[in-house]
Amino acid sequence: MLIVKYTPEHEWLEYNGEVVTVGITEHAAEQLGDVVFVELPEEDTSVTKGDEVVVIESVKAAADILAPMDGVITEVNSLLEDEPELVSKDPLGQGWFFRMKPADPADLDQYMDEAEYKAHIAGS
Template sequence: MSELKFSEEHEWILVEGDIGTVGITEFAQEQLGDVVFVEVPEEGKELEKGGEAAVVESVKAASEVYAICDGEVVEGNEALADEPSLVNSDPMGKGWFYKAKISDPSQLDDLMDAAAYKAFVEGL
């Protein structure tokens, strides 16, 4: 069973077993504007919750994408190097940043479900 969760930093994680696919939300990509460069983590990189996992640059700003939980990167989305605009056109699909093996699933307990995230964004 897969489960989609969101952070207050506007990142999402789709959890399937012990693997999480991570990206930024529709709201985050709208705030950034046109994405022109993305640096994704390499396979094998150890991530620590709250630490830098990836970098995204837009015409407006450069921003870090933080690790949503502890884990080891099993795949970075190399398609973003050639086509960073996927983050704008499909942030919750083809615009994902990385997949990681989740070390501590309990860290996901503080994240929001879709309804809670929607309410959070509406309150900003």
């Protein structure tokens, strides 16, 4: 069973019981504008919650994606190196950034579910 959570920084986290896939929400993609470059982390690196792991450059500015929890990066979406525009076009699908094995899956609990996230956007 998949668990989907959202961070206040507009990242979506999808946990399949083993790894967490990380991307940005449609709201974030829209705010960011056309993405022209994505810098991805190395696979098999250990990260600490809050580490800058991905840099997204849009036509307007650079934005960071932070590690949502402690863990190890297991896979990156190398498709984005040649097609960074996938982040803008398909943020919830082909535009994902990386997968990580969380040190403690319970860390997911601190994040919002879909209803909470919708309320968060509406209020911001």
